[in-house]
Amino acid sequence: MSETKHPSFPGVPFSGDAVNEITRRDFLNEITLGALGIAGLGSVAVTYQFFSPNVLFEPPTTFRAGNPDLYPIHSVTFLQDQQVYIVRMPEGFYAVSAVCTHLGCVTEWKPDADMIACPCHGSKFKADGTKIEGPAPRPLPHFAISVTPDGELLVDKLQNIKPAQVLKV
Amino acid sequence: MGKLTNRTRLVLAVSSVMFLAVLAISPFKDFRREWKQYKHSYLRFAQTRPDTKKLVADYRPDIDQIWLPGMNVVDRCTTCHYGITQASLADQSVPQPFRAHPPIPHNVRDWGCTICHRGQGPATEVAEAHKSTLAWEQPILPTRFIQASCGTCHYADLPQTPQLTRGRALLAGLNCQGCHRLPGVERPAMLAPDLTNVGTKVSREWIYKWLKEPRTIVDKDGNVTVNGYEAEDEPRMPKFRLTETELRGLSAYLSVQKAKAFVSYKLDARVVAAWTKNPELASQGELRFRQMFCSTCHSLAVTRAGETKLIGGDIGPELTKVGSKVNPDWLITWLRDPQGYLPHTRMPRYGWSDEDLFKVTRYIATKLTDPDLLTGVPQLGQPREDEIQLGRRLFLEKGCASCHVIEGLNPQKDFGPDLSAIGGKNTSELEFGASKIPHNLVSYIQAKLQDPASVNPAARMPQYNWNQPDLDAITTALLSMKGAPPTSALQNLVVPRKEVDFHPTGAFEEVYERYKCYSCHKFNGYGGDLAPDLTYEGSRAQRQWIVDFLKNPQTLRPTVVLRMPQFNMSGRDAATLADYMTMVLQHPAANPTAVDAKQFTLAMVALGKQLYEVKYQCQSCHTIGGTGGYVGPNLSNAGDWLTPAWIEAWLRNPQALVPDTIEPRRNFTADEVRALTAYLTTLRQSIKPQKTASTTAKHAATQGAGR
Amino acid sequence: MASTLHSALQNLRDRKVWKSIFRRGPANTNRTRSLAVFGNLFLHWLPVKVREKSLRVRASYYLGSVSFILFIVLFVTGILLMFYYHPAAPHAYRDMKDLQFVVSNGVFLRNLHRLAAHLMVFAVFWHMFHVFYRGGYKPPHEFNWVVGVVLLLVTLLLSYTGYLLPWDQLAFWAVTVGTNIISAMPFVGDKIRFLLLGGNIVGENALLRFYVLHVVILPLVAFLLIGIHFWRVQKDGGLTVKPKDDDGKE
Amino acid sequence: MEKNKIETGFSSDAKKEPRRVVFVAKKTSAKVVGDPGPQLMTYPHLLIREAIAFQLLVIVMVLVALFWDAPLEQLANPLLTPNPAKAPWYFLGLQELLHFFPPFVAGILIPTLVVIALVVIPYFNVNVEGKAIWSRPAQNLRIVLVTVFLLLAFLAVFYAWTIFLPTALVAALLLFSYTARAGEKGSFQVLARKPVSWWVMTWFIAVALCLTVVGTFF
Incomplete structure (x- = not known):
């Protein structure tokens, strides 16, 4: 071990004399710290990437709801798996979320009363999702609904549309 | 004491840079997936x-x-x-x-x-x-076996999967279920001939030859024949790899199988002597042979213009050279009562007269022979006791008892490996032996089928000669057998094989079994497909017509080769069958009480005739009295043949009765249906018709109505 | 660039926050260096000074350090892998497939974890033999040797419990074979096996038990023992140094 | 100085705020034999070496991990026993023992004895640097010969050839080193100075190694 009189690792400001040697030492320190710094930042990025799943084991957010003929006019059909009401009115189809906008309970369609009722806190909605009464802050959202080329209904739960948009078949 | 050397710093710096570089490789690899x-x-x-x-x-x-x-x-x-x-x-x-x-x-x-x-x-x-x-x-899975995947869920045969269907048919037809457990292929009561009395039927030499070359017997001209005779389809009996000693042993053992005392049917010696003098004996026998329509089930090789062709059906064995095979005493006993020798045979019991029996036997024994059949067979002599013992042991060791029955020997069930999940087997579960084939399931199955010994020299499985399409078909069928579905969810998706549901009973069963109706006709999905499906015959045909037809089918269609044999059926038997049909073999859509022929008026008949001839132009497909088309059945005798209820139901919706019939559904009005029914019930062949015309018509009628 | 980084670091050191964390000044005197070791939770079990001889590669081949480094690598990769693992059959196997095919860098992490696990078993064995041949178990290190032997067993158990988790044929049969040996123990063998597997066969329960042992109990025990092990090295006077280490070879 | 005191948070006035720095009692510090020699500061000398060790190790492991995939076989299937079913490599030595001895002996007794032997090493007077086995050649040779013969005979009775072989090898080394005790140079001279404990451990490692290798590859 050669006896040196210079500041030790890591990266301490130097106050020594032999300029050349100091620069080299300093350079090595910089390299080391730089490499480790980049490695650290890179690890964060890679870890972030690792934590974002590339596939999802979830029911697809876009789903087929079968042939339009399955739904009579003036009907509200609850799709259990997807928690969506497929509503068919004379003007056309729309898909209404079955999840109450208040605290997320799953609502029920009451055909006798002709309304959607939330069992938790008593919110009540019309078949088109507009609120009748109760603590729910917003009407039930409508999901995008379309018809596939082979003639089935297609609902996209990630896409909300205005209640005025109705699918005509 | 507290300072680091530059060397240490350098090492750290270098290792840090390498550390960074090396860590970056995996994300880079990931990016380039x-x-x-x-x-x-x-x-x-x-x-x-x-x-x-x-x-x-x-x-x-x-x-x-x-x-x-x-x-x-x-x-x-x-x-x-x-x-x-x-x-x-x-x-x-x-x-x-x-x-x-x-x-x-x-x-x-x-x-x-x-x-x-x-x-x-x-x-x-x-x-x-x-x-x-x-x-x-x-x-x-290689694409050429892709139909196997259809078969994992669709147990029922699909029209889109001919290869799979063929493979399944081969599995069943070649008696693979004799040794192996196969899903969906039931094990019938008997797979192969009962050998309890085989010693009375054939000679030891013939057995030797048969065991040695069941598939290919070469005659002295070098013609390769199968089953002793030339045929396209192979016999079910496969070729086992047998040594000379084994052949001698097995033939010895089998030739002494005469358990049941051979009660040959004795004809009066004097009568026989008189008949024997008849120089026309054999040719008269041949005539009877033809008149009984034996060729509906059996074929004979016929040489015309230098070309040899098999003519006849394939339900029973081909008979060109059978005279050299069987013992004449046995033959006469057999013809008289086939079930007496082989209870499960599909051969019906005919009502022969003694003279006919004698003549036909003589015909077969003298004309249908081949002197070269047993060429190459050594002189075997009388079976020795040690040969018999060896044969008995071999019979069990080779798994013969899986298909053949010998009284006193326990039947061997599941002699070979269970194949119910063969299509999903892992490579690690397969034995490849010394063979050089690729180690995967498909090559294994194909190698095993082609040459069982190639993957396992000790294999007991016999040798088959597949052509490539059959090999692929049977591979497809085996690959489709992946065992029970892994999850209950899949269980619900399985399309089950159609269950056969036909259980004849009582007096009918006895007659039905005696005449083996199921060999040619289908009943509720069970039976052969040579002749019309009789599942709803009781709804379709009138009882009297059935009786007449059963008693004398030959007058109805003598010109076709494959036709209803002349059973010489007694009136009682015919009545039993006809009664059963009219009572049981009914279609729910044809309601006999709904149509009352007595209510038909002449006006309705006239209207019906008008509709038939003018409005709907039925004569373009159907014939009445010699005029009309031949696409549909001849209706000249419809009034005697078909029941009014059937005609009415048929006119309303033909497809409801026979789903795949080509008869168009015309949407007649109720009045039109009634009028047409009334008209058709009046059609009768009052005069004795020309033989040819009527037979063609009848044949077309039975065929067409059933399709 | 060099000076920028430098001044930035210097700037950081003058901040109040930095000073609240590292109360000592720059570690450029022996006093501040000592304080750095004393004042840091992760370093305080190290001695302030070490003998120069014991730093030489030949003295220990750094086998103890290597084992510990492998443990840290296993700890980090293991925690990351846990994010994509369900201890349930056959879900666990599907997770292996997902690590291999869809998780970013998943297969790399699993490889690293597996490799480090094997290396650790190897390093710990070698460490033990090396210590023995150098007489490192002699007084005053007797107790630390015992701790080391226990750590060896814990390492083996950690590796073995981890072996089952992929739920593949290799894992299943290795564990089936291994646990069958336990049944040979007189009187209590079957009972112990029953408790370990949570049943009579290697099944769902066994997977869950092995998982809990692998990710919670055994790592905790290992951490505790490693702490004691390191602490005792210092308290027992550092690594054993032989007089003949001076000449550089034995 | 006052300013410095506030900044660092240390009270330098021991009279105002007495603090116990260390408690020195008799017999608490370990007695270290040998010359301590020159010392270096842990920070940075030890730490930097640890850092380098860490980096080098990780580099090696990453390189291996990139090109060698951790094995993954088929889904566990209790109905499909692979041949042979093997334990992890570090248990393969044990699995080999099962071929020779009943499960209780091979699976329980021997491992337990090994662990106990390892634990008690420091508490018995088995000193690696202690007296060489051939320091009393005459008496010890007789004991060594008898022990070796009994051991080999025992192994031969059980047909434990994979144990027999390394045992015989170590025994041969031991006996050869006997011939080289008289102050000569050479490798046997080094072996001749080894004590009993060294030989026992070497024998154990040789056997364990042999069994593991055989178990892994055969």
């Missing part, structure tokens, strides 16, 4: 197509996954095979993996690919997904 490359090249490919916009409409740069939790399927094939549902990419010029799938009844996006094609669904790398690896032994 195979599936990402395919995603990118799909985008590039879509740019070159005219319908780019449609092709990339729902493109996402992620992994595509089809997840069927109920079936435990994770399928990521569509990540790379992205264009699989794009109709515009169906062209052969589209490079893989982007080409669209040919149209199939299932939606790819709903089911994924691996359910049919196998391979590793979760994989996102080409080799891992397609090939067999340590972690996934089921590679992609």
Whole structure:
């Protein structure tokens, strides 16, 4: 071990004399710290990437709801798996979320009363999702609904549309 | 004491840089993953197509996954095979993996690919997904066996899978279920001839020859014949690999199988002597042979203009040279009462007269012979005791008792391996022996089928001679047998094989068994398909017509080769059958009480005739009294033959009665139906018709109405 | 660039926050260096000074350090892998497939974890033999030797419990074979096996138990023992140094 | 100085705020034999070496991990026993023992004895640097010969050839080193100075190694 009189690792400001040697030492320190710094930042990025799943084991957010003929006019059909009401009115189809906008309970369609009722806190909605009464802050959202080329209904739960948009078949 | 040397710093600096560089490799590799490359090249490919916009409409740069939790399927094939549902990419010029799938009844996006094609669904790398690896032994199924995948769920035969259906038929037809357990192939009561009395039927020499070359017997001219005679279809008896000693042993053992004392049917010696003097004996026997329509089931080789052809049916054995095979005493006993020798035979019991019996036997024994049949068979002599003992041991060791019955020997059930899950077996479960074939299931099955000894020198399985299409068909059928579905969810999707539900009873059963009606006719899905399906015969035909026909079928259609044999049926038997048919073999759509022939008026008949001839032009397909088309059945005798209820139901909706009939559904009004029915019930052949005309008509009628 | 980084670091050191964390000044005197070791939770079990001889590679081949480093690598990769692992059959196997095929860098992490696990078993064995041949178990290190032997057993158990988790054929049969040996123990063998597997066969329960042992109990025990092990090295006077280490070879 | 005190948070006035720095009692510090020699500061000398060791190790492991995939076979299937079913490599030595001895002996007794032997090493007077086995050649040779013969005979009775072989090898070394005790140079001279404990451990390692290798590859 050669006896040196210079500041030790890591990266301490130097106050020594032999300029050349100091620069080299300093350079090595910089390299080391730089490499480790980049490695650290890179690890964060890679870890972030690792934590974002590339596939999802979830029911697809876009789903087929079968042939339009399955739904009579003036009907509200609850799709259990997807928690969506497929509503068919004379003007056309729309898909209404079955999840109450208040605290997320799953609502029920009451055909006798002709309304959607939330069992938790008593919110009540019309078949088109507009609120009748109760603590729910917003009407039930409508999901995008379309018809596939082979003639089935297609609902996209990630896409909300205005209640005025109705699918005509 | 506290300072670091420059050398240490250098080491740390270098190692830090290397540390960084090495750590960066994995993210880089991850960035360049195979599936990402395919995603990118799909985008590039879509740019070159005219319908780019449609092709990339729902493109996402992620992994595509089809997840069927109920079936435990994770399928990521569509990540790379992205264009699989794009109709515009169906062209052969589209490079893989982007080409669209040919149209199939299932939606790819709903089911994924691996359910049919196998391979590793979760994989996102080409080799891992397609090939067999340590972690996934089921590679992609070669496309030529793809019908096997249909069969894993569709136990019932599908019209779209002829190869699979053929394979299943081969499995059943070749008695594979004799030794192996096969799902969906039931084990009949008897698979092969009962050998309890075989010693009374054939000689030891014949047995020797048969065991040695059941499939190919070469006559002295070098003609290869099968089953002793030339035939297209092979006999069920496979070729076992037997040594000379084994052949001698088995033939010795079998030739002494005369358990039942041979009660040959004795004709009066004086009568026989008188008959024997008749120089026309053999030719008269031949005439009777023809008149009884033996060729409906049996074929004979006929040489015409230098070309030898088999003429006749394939239900029973081919008989060209049978005279050299069987013992004449045995033959006469057999013809008189086949079930007496072989209870399960499909040969019906005819009501022969003694003279006919004698003549036909003489005909067979003298004319249907081949002196060369036993060439090459050594002089075997009387069986020795040690040979018999060896034969008995071999009979059990070789699994003969799996198919053949000998009284006093226990039948061998499940002699060979259980094949009910062969189609899903892992390579590690297979024995490849010293063979050099690729180690996968398909090659194993094919090698085993072609030459069982190639994968296992000690295999007991006999040798078959498949042609390539049959080999592939039977491989397909075996690959479809993947055992019970892995999950209950899949269980619900299984399309079951149609259950045969026909259990004759009582007096009918006795007659039905005696005449073996099921050999040619189908009853509720059970039986042969040579002759019309009789499931609803009771609804269709009038009782009297059935009786007449059964008693004398020959006058009705003598010109066709395959026709109802002349059973010489007694009036009682015919009545029993006709009664059963009219009572049991009924179609629910034809309601006898709904139509009362007495209510038909002359006006209705006239209207019906008018509709038949003018409005609907029925004569373009049907014949009445010699005029009309031959597409549909001849209706000249419809009034005596068909029941009014059947005619009425048929006119209303033919497909309800016979789903695949070509008769168009015309949507007649109720009045029109009644009028046409009234008209058709009046059609009778009052005068004795020309033989030919009537037979053609009748034949067409029975055939057409049944189809 | 060098000076920028430098001044930035210097700037950081003058901040109040920095000073609240590292109360000592720059570690450029022996006093501040000592304080750095004393004042840091992760370093305080190290001695302030070490003998120069014991730093030489030949003295220990750094086998103890290597084992510990491998443990840290296993700890980090293991925690990351846990994010994509369900201890349930056959879900666990599907997770292996997902690590291999869809998780970013998943296969790399699993490889690293597996490799480090094997290396650790190897390093710990070698460490033990090396210590023995150098007489490192002699007084005053007797107790630390015992701790080391226990750590060896814990390492083996950690590796073995981890072996089952992929739920593949290799794992299943290795564990089936291994646990069958336990049944040979007189009187209590079957009972112990029953408790370990949570049943009579290697099944769902066994997987869960092995998982809990692998990710919670055994790592805790290992951490505790490693702490004691290191602490005792210092308290027992550092590594054993032989007089003949001076000449550089034995 | 006052300013400095506030900044660092240390009170330097021991009279105002007495603090116990260390408690020195008799017999608490370990008695270290040998010359301590020159010393270096842990920070940075030890730490930097640890850092380098860490980096080098990780580099090696990453390189291996990139090109060698951790094995993954098929889904566990209780109905499909692979041949042979093997334990992890570090238990393969034990699995080999099962071929020779009943499960209780091979699976329980021997491992337990080994662990106990390892634990008690420091508490018995088995000193690696202690007296060489051939320091009393005459008496010890007789004992060594008898022990070796009994051991080999025992192994031969059980047909435990994979144990017999390394045992015989170590025994041969031991006996050869006997011939080289008289102050010569050479490798046998080094072996001749080894004590009993050294030989026992070497024998154990040789056997364990042999069994593991055989278990892994055969």
